[in-house]
Amino acid sequence: MSDITNSNLANLFDDLPDAPLPIYAKLKQAISLKITSGQWQVNQRIPSESEVVKALGVSRMTVNRALRELTAEGFLVRHQGLGTFVAEKKAHSALFEVHNIAEEVAARGHKHRSELLVLESAKATMEEAMNLGVRTNHGIFRSVVLHFENDFPIQIEERIVNANLAPDYDKQDFSLHTSYEYLMSVAPMTEGEHLVEAILPSPVECERLRIQASEPCLQIKRRTWAGDDIVTAARLLHPGSRFQLFGHFGR
Amino acid sequence: MSDITNSNLANLFDDLPDAPLPIYAKLKQAISLKITSGQWQVNQRIPSESEVVKALGVSRMTVNRALRELTAEGFLVRHQGLGTFVAEKKAHSALFEVHNIAEEVAARGHKHRSELLVLESAKATMEEAMNLGVRTNHGIFRSVVLHFENDFPIQIEERIVNANLAPDYDKQDFSLHTSYEYLMSVAPMTEGEHLVEAILPSPVECERLRIQASEPCLQIKRRTWAGDDIVTAARLLHPGSRFQLFGHFGR
DNA sequence: ATTTTTTAAATGTATAGACAGGTGGTTTAT
DNA sequence: ATAAACCACCTGTCTATACATTTAAAAAAT
Numbered sequence: 001m002s003d004i005t006n007s008n009l010a011n012l013f014d015d016l017p018d019a020p021l022p023i024y025a026k027l028k029q030a031i032s033l034k035i036t037s038g039q040w041q042v043n044q045r046i047p048s049e050s051e052v053v054k055a056l057g058v059s060r061m062t063v064n065r066a067l068r069e070l071t072a073e074g075f076l077v078r079h080q081g082l083g084t085f086v087a088e089k090k091a092h093s094a095l096f097e098v099h100n101i102a103e104e105v106a107a108r109g110h111k112h113r114s115e116l117l118v119l120e121s122a123k124a125t126m127e128e129a130m131n132l133g134v135r136t137n138h139g140i141f142r143s144v145v146l147h148f149e150n151d152f153p154i155q156i157e158e159r160i161v162n163a164n165l166a167p168d169y170d171k172q173d174f175s176l177h178t179s180y181e182y183l184m185s186v187a188p189m190t191e192g193e194h195l196v197e198a199i200l201p202s203p204v205e206c207e208r209l210r211i212q213a214s215e216p217c218l219q220i221k222r223r224t225w226a227g228d229d230i231v232t233a234a235r236l237l238h239p240g241s242r243f244q245l246f247g248h249f250g251r
Numbered sequence: 252m253s254d255i256t257n258s259n260l261a262n263l264f265d266d267l268p269d270a271p272l273p274i275y276a277k278l279k280q281a282i283s284l285k286i287t288s289g290q291w292q293v294n295q296r297i298p299s300e301s302e303v304v305k306a307l308g309v310s311r312m313t314v315n316r317a318l319r320e321l322t323a324e325g326f327l328v329r330h331q332g333l334g335t336f337v338a339e340k341k342a343h344s345a346l347f348e349v350h351n352i353a354e355e356v357a358a359r360g361h362k363h364r365s366e367l368l369v370l371e372s373a374k375a376t377m378e379e380a381m382n383l384g385v386r387t388n389h390g391i392f393r394s395v396v397l398h399f400e401n402d403f404p405i406q407i408e409e410r411i412v413n414a415n416l417a418p419d420y421d422k423q424d425f426s427l428h429t430s431y432e433y434l435m436s437v438a439p440m441t442e443g444e445h446l447v448e449a450i451l452p453s454p455v456e457c458e459r460l461r462i463q464a465s466e467p468c469l470q471i472k473r474r475t476w477a478g479d480d481i482v483t484a485a486r487l488l489h490p491g492s493r494f495q496l497f498g499h500f501g502r
Numbered sequence: 503a504t505t506t507t508t509t510a511a512a513t514g515t516a517t518a519g520a521c522a523g524g525t526g527g528t529t530t531a532t
Numbered sequence: 533a534t535a536a537a538c539c540a541c542c543t544g545t546c547t548a549t550a551c552a553t554t555t556a557a558a559a560a561a562t
Contacts, residue, residue: 064545078542080544083542197494198469216449217449244446247444273545311549331512334512335512
């Protein structure tokens, strides 16, 4: 498998949210973006530690930490004497926690795309306020995104976001990054909860997911905290026939 | 919570298999042994990096790597300025462990009872053998238990068990203990996986759960390991209208 | 007695340098 | 031509050092 041209490794940090992160974390973000965006293909050899050192002027130990952690997370495979390669598919460990649908689809080797159906700034209704742990009329964003796997609808993502914690949410280009990526960059998740249910979809949802009214759906309601604040609350609806939630625990 | 006496940190590497491992890995092994053996209790503060450095004469970066990885694996919790502490029992076990349905129902203040529908000794079919990671015709047990919450059916538990690892499974009184309790006692779970899906129930399942054919169900397939062996594989089916799976992650 | 400042300790990150060990290609000796 | 020696490169680990940040307690000022 061919190597990756290290001609423009200096561009590595482009397209990255400029959150204040340690160098090793920035490196991880940049490299995982290269992989999930498909710029670095499975089994390709990626630049060696010393190449990154030379290109970016950071220490090898810093690069080593980024690559080691990405390897532990299943993004990379390393072979002593040979090099570092993009792994076949993501290890199933973190799926319950992370749940970035784009990454998940990419990990299966499939094509992901999404349609932005709603993106608006608003004042929280009483129900939304309760859900986010803020006062009624607190500034929020609402978004509805339809995700596709190989052009089949696979998730309706309804989300409300605390505008104080993610002020530029409505200025994001959701065709480039998922909402998850932006939110993690501005308000890294420290805690979360999810509620999984099997439900029947509404007529609108049937139409969006292109399924029949009788097809059960997996509904995941998830809230994520950054410190003591709730950053976002999402409702993710998947067609039962096209989706499984996989989890792994233990050591 | 009291600190751990660092009087005999030199003993840290005792009781360890003398495999040729890197120092950081030996450290991880030793510390996780202290924790799992109960010598270092939950919430206790463990020796600081510099204390280990002084006691063992290794570099702080090496100690740091061991502690950092153990933290990522959930054994430890670290607070800058404070120290490193033994973590609470894995959060995620509490979350997606529907294992003990009896406890869960009791925790809600409701009445739990169960009906044993099937309990038999058998030889593994090819499918069952694949599922348990054994050869066809390997000895197994099959059980089907119907669980009730306040006299409403809430779970069908279909389970196959590796007879080698749990030889007395068929002699248990499942009105006294759940299968989970017995299995944990004979073959403590070290690893597990689950697969969550939304499906429509079969006619038999509708009857058992007393629901309509159109009601979606939450299906959880779970396999649990003890070391390298699969102890049991279960299929848990819940009526969507009466069941939610709740999970919490983070600290 | 109360508040403020300082200090010590602990973790978090970054760096430079060193050596070990694996891999594959090149050169050299046979 | 074949085999052995060599070498360049890569990952894996370990060390020593440095500085930043957080925390709690001690010391100093009010």
